[in-house]
Amino acid sequence: MVLAAIFQFCARQCVRDNALQCVSAIESAAGRGAKFIFLPEASDFIASGDAYKSLSESLETGHFMSSIRDAAKLHNMWVSVGVHEAGASQGRCFNTQVLVDDKGIIASLYRKIHLFDVKNVGPGNTPVLESASTEPGDRVVDPATTPIGRVGMLTCYDMRFPEVSLMLREKDADIITYPSSFTVKTGKAHWEVLLRARAIETQCYVVAAAQAGVHTYAGRTSYGRAMVVSPWGEIVAQLSECDSDPRPYNESEELPTKASELAYFDIDLDQLVKVRAAMPMQEQRRVDVYGAR
């Protein structure tokens, strides 16, 4: 079994501060002997309005990813982290999950394919239009081989589309990651159910690092409750949830952040093999009746 860590924090609009928090989480996890750490979606920043354009960075040369890569190398740690990647069309960014290996090299990356364009689930039942700032990716990436198993990457809202997680299972994923920044309303209603269902039906570990807390200047609050689910559907680690009411938008007010949290868990690939052997769903799929995913 190999030890891994999952991190939850409240990103601000300042990329340097957020980088410091993530680097310190990597350092702590290394001190405990973890080989892999999962960081949330948008760990580089949560911003308001047009700030996306100026804050998004290149994965190769930007301050945020350089800090993460240096820390990964220094502490021999694999890192999964969500960032805003500069360089998409129309001044937008990609919502990208980056997998960094223990030498500080980018081993793989995945650009979120399902964007959170919704009508009445945002703060105060307002709409959210992720596609205004973000260009969707156009491919699912094969799972990457790491010291904790084969990691398949998806992000946040993607967890509502089981087809892609089943596709990753088909490609031999052991672990599926959903770095997230969920809304409080949808988090309370759906978060645990979605993550446990994805784990049970794919018979994979599901790891969802999360943002948590009030981002007042951006007019939004993240639900938190970062969670790890075993291939049998048990919650093996979870962090605290944020149930604050949404607060009115206030650009100048940066509230004290909700404290960051770190949890540890073992990835037990023997248990995964036993679960799959006892209930061989992958071999039982009736693709002859209902087609491939």
Ligand SMILES: O=C(O)CNC(=O)[C@H](CS)NC(=O)CCC(=O)C(=O)O
């Ligand atoms: O905007 C950023 O900077 C980072 N991206 C996000 O926070 C994204 C898009 S707004 N959030 C989600 O997908 C929440 C999904 C969700 O809450 C649900 O499926 O219910």
